[in-house]
Structures are given as C-alpha cells and as structure tokens.
Amino acid sequence: MLSPREKEMIRVLQEGVPLVNRPYRVLAEKLRMSEEELLDVVKDFIRRGIIRRFGALVRHQDLGYGANALVVWQVPEERIEEVGLLMAAFDEVSHCYQRPPRLPDWPYNLFTMIHGRSPDDCREIAARLARASGIEDYLLLFSTAELKKSCMNYFLEE
Amino acid sequence: MRLDSLDRQLLNLIQSSFPITPEPYRELAETLGTSEEEVLARLERLIACGVIRRLGPVFDSRMLGYCGTLAALKVPLERIPEVAAVVNSFPGVTHNYLREGDYNMWFTLLEENPDRLEAVLEEIKKRTGITEVLNLPSKRVFKIRVNFDLGEE
Numbered sequence: 339m340l341s342p343r344e345k346e347m348i349r350v351l352q353e354g355v356p357l358v359n360r361p362y363r364v365l366a367e368k369l370r371m372s373e374e375e376l377l378d379v380v381k382d383f384i385r386r387g388i389i390r391r392f393g394a395l396v397r398h399q400d401l402g403y404g405a406n407a408l409v410v411w412q413v414p415e416e417r418i419e420e421v422g423l424l425m426a427a428f429d430e431v432s433h434c435y436q437r438p439p440r441l442p443d444w445p446y447n448l449f450t451m452i453h454g455r456s457p458d459d460c461r462e463i464a465a466r467l468a469r470a471s472g473i474e475d476y477l478l479l480f481s482t483a484e485l486k487k488s489c490m491n492y493f494l495e496e
Numbered sequence: 497m498r499l500d501s502l503d504r505q506l507l508n509l510i511q512s513s514f515p516i517t518p519e520p521y522r523e524l525a526e527t528l529g530t531s532e533e534e535v536l537a538r539l540e541r542l543i544a545c546g547v548i549r550r551l552g553p554v555f556d557s558r559m560l561g562y563c564g565t566l567a568a569l570k571v572p573l574e575r576i577p578e579v580a581a582v583v584n585s586f587p588g589v590t591h592n593y594l595r596e597g598d599y600n601m602w603f604t605l606l607e608e609n610p611d612r613l614e615a616v617l618e619e620i621k622k623r624t625g626i627t628e629v630l631n632l633p634s635k636r637v638f639k640i641r642v643n644f645d646l647g648e649e
Contacts, residue, residue, distance in 0.1 A: 340560065348560065354552035357536050357543075360518055373518060380516050380553070388560065389553040390640075393514035394542075396507055397549055408595065408602070418636075426639035434638035437566065440630050444599070449566070449632075479595040479602075486584045486592035489550050490606055492560055494587070 340388075345493045347379055348388075352491060395489070405480070406432075406453045407460040409467070410446035412439075412475035418448065421471045425450050428470075430463045446477065497545045502528065506538055510551070557606050563613055563633070564606040568599035569620075570628040576601070579624045586616055599630055 340348070350368050355361045366376035383389040413421045418436055425448070426434040433451040450467070454460040457480060464478055499507070505528055515523045521539075522532045542548045557564055571579045576594065583589055583603055592603040607613040617631060 348555065351553050352555065354550050355514070355520070357521075357539055357551075359521065359532065361520065362516075362518060377516055377518070383553070384516075386559070387556055390556040390559075391554040392516060392552070393512060394507060394510040394548045395550040395554060396511060397547055422636065422638040431639060432641040435634040436636040436638070437632040437634055440632070444630050444632075477597065479597055481593040481595050481602075483594040484592075485580045485594060485601070486589060486603070487549075488590050490555075490557065490590050491587065492555060492557075492562065 347376075349493050351380070351383075351389075352489075404455050405457045405460050406451060407457070407464070408479040408481070409450045409452055409460075409464045410477050410479065411448040411450070411471075411473050412445045413448045413471075413473055415447070417473075421473060422448060424471055425467055428452075428463075428467065430454060431467070445475070448473075497547060499547070502530065502534075503538060503542065506535065507542070507547070510539075514551070562606050562608055563610050564604060565613060565617075565631055565633040566602065566604055567617060567632065568603075568630040569601040569624075569626050570599050571601045571624075571626060575624075579626065582623050583620055586620075588613075588616060599628070 347369055350365055353365075356364050358364060360373065362376050362380075363373040366373045369376065380389065380392065384392060411421070422434055422436055425431050430452050431450045432453055433449070435449045437447060437449055439445050439447045452460055452463050452467075454463050460480070461478060464476065468474060468476060506524065509524060509527065514520060517523060521535045525532045525535045528535070539548065539551065543551065569579065569583075579601065580592060583592055583601065586605070588606045589603050590606060592601065594600055595602050605613060605616060607616060617629065621627060621629060
C-alpha cells in the first residue's frame with residue numbers, strides 16, 4: 339500500500355519532467371523536499387517497480403512503425419503458457435496477454451499487438467506466429483480510427 | 497514531421513535512459529556531442545508536435561493498486577461518435593480504438609478498485625443502451641514493450 343505522501347509524490351511526478359536546467363529541483367520544490375531527496379524517491383520507485391520506465395513516451399505510429407494490428411488467438415488452455423512465451427519472444431510482438439474467453443461469441447484467449455511496416459506485413463507476421471505455434475484460429479483486428487489516447491492520471495480525487 | 501539524425505538519437509536515448517541526476521539535459525547533450533540548449537530546444541519541438549507524448553515516469557498501474565481491463569462494444573456505425581463521447585468521458589479510459597469486426601469499439605479502462613471498474617462499465621451500458629460488451633481483464637502478462645528503436649537514418 340502506498341502512503342498518502344507517496345500518492346502526493348506520484349501526483350506531482352506524473353506532471354512530467356519540465357524543460358529547464360534543473361528539472362528535478364522544480365518538482366522537489368512543489369513537494370517541499372530537496373532535489374537530492376526527490377532523486378532518491380524516483381530511484382526507489384524504479385527499484386520497487388512502481389515506476390516501470392522513466393523517460394519519453396513516443397508516438398511510435400508516426401515514426402515508421404506504419405501498421406499495427408491486435409491479433410487475437412484461440413489457444414487450448416493447456417498450451418497458453420507455452421504459446422504465450424513463444425509469441426512474446428518475437429520482436430514484432432510488443433504486447434502479449436492472456437485474457438478470459440467469453441463464450442459463445444468470443445473464444446479468443448491470447449492477445450498480441452504486432453507491428454509491421456504495412457498491413458500486409460502485419461498479416462505476414464501473424465501467419466509466421468501461426469506457423470511457429472500451430473495455432474490456426476486467429477483474427478487480425480486492424481484499428482480504423484483512434485478515438486482516444488491519453489496518459490493516465492493517478493490519484494486525482496484525493 | 498521529419499526527424500533528423502540527432503532527433504532520432506535523442507529519442508532513442510531518452511526512451512530508455514533518461515538521466516535521474518540534477519542536470520539531465522546537460523548529460524544528454526554531452527552524450528550526443530551537442531549543447532544543453534540544443535537538447536532543450538529539440539525536446540520542446542518534439543513535444544509541441546506530439547512525437548513525445550510525455551516526458552517523465554511511466555507508472556505500473558498494478559503496483560499503484562489500480563486494476564484495469566480491455567473492453568469491447570458492438571456499436572452500430574451511426575452511433576459511433578455519440579457512444580465514443582460517453583466512453584471517452586471517463587478519465588480512466590486511456591485508449592479507445594475502432595477496429596474491424598462486430599465488436600468494433602475497443603477501450604482500456606483503469607480504476608482504483610474492481611468495484612469502481614464494474615460500476616464504470618455498468619454506467620457505460622446504461623448511458624449508451626449497448627448491452628453487447630466484452631470485459632476482458634488480463635489474466636497473465638507475457639510481454640509489455642514500451643521502447644521503439646527509431647534507428648538513425
């Protein structure tokens with residue numbers, strides 16, 4: 339469990355690092371602590387896994403990763419572990435999750451996000467994953483529009 | 497937007513190793529063989545044009561005690577803008593995409609506890625009248641990659 343003080347630090351840190359010479363000092367002042375203390379807090383949050391990554395979040399779609407597809411797979415439950423690890427090992431797969439099937443109309447239980455240069459490239463990558471895993475029942479769900487993409491703001495109501 | 501070689505090197509560097517030291521921009525400049533002013537000016541531009549969405553920490557929502565799900569709705573085509581407005585109005589909805597297929601609206605939802613998560617999904621059903629909803633919380637994460645190598649061309 340996080341303390342109220344830690345939640346306050348998360349609220350301030352999620353505003354991001356300002357573009358000034360001593361950015362951490364600016365954030366530290368808001369939290370009434372020293373720059374050195376704040377740097378220690380950030381390192382501690384990284385060590386504890388509270389901060390997964392520190393740096394720039396980039397809009398990769400605009401940068402030559404032209405196409406991506408959500409590919410959903412129908413994997414026998416007893417093969418989930420093996421197939422999940424196999425697909426996760428592909429460079430073209432950025433995300434791989436097991437999710438519950440919702441029968442009757444949604445039998446898919448493994449979700450991969452794959453990235454390619456073009457939609458055809460994505461189809462080819464999916465076919466390669468299918469060959470490697472032996473899983474033949476899958477769907478490519480290309481996105482046709484982005485309706486919202488935002489960063490989460492945590493602990494706003496306290 | 498066209499990125500030159502220095503932009504790409506800078507983006508590669510700050511996606512994976514943004515310095516957690518008193519003068520991070522000066523350190524980045526030294527690594528790249530340029531000036532701190534140049535680094536700050538480029539970052540300002542990359543943020544302004546939306547290439548960089550955020551500069552700072554990416555929190556692990558589970559470690560913060562949040563729970564999340566991926567949900568999909570079957571939305572009649574003519575109702576998409578209206579339903580999207582309802583879905584997007586919840587701050588815990590961070591991504592929402594239209595995709596091909598019967599279930600055509602896919603969104604992620606994060607909330608502080610499972611009850612709140614259920615309540616938001618119920619509220620979306622109530623306010624839109626859409627009853628065909630897939631609630632697909634993750635059971636296991638095999639991979640989440642957040643870095644993208646932009647090369648140097």
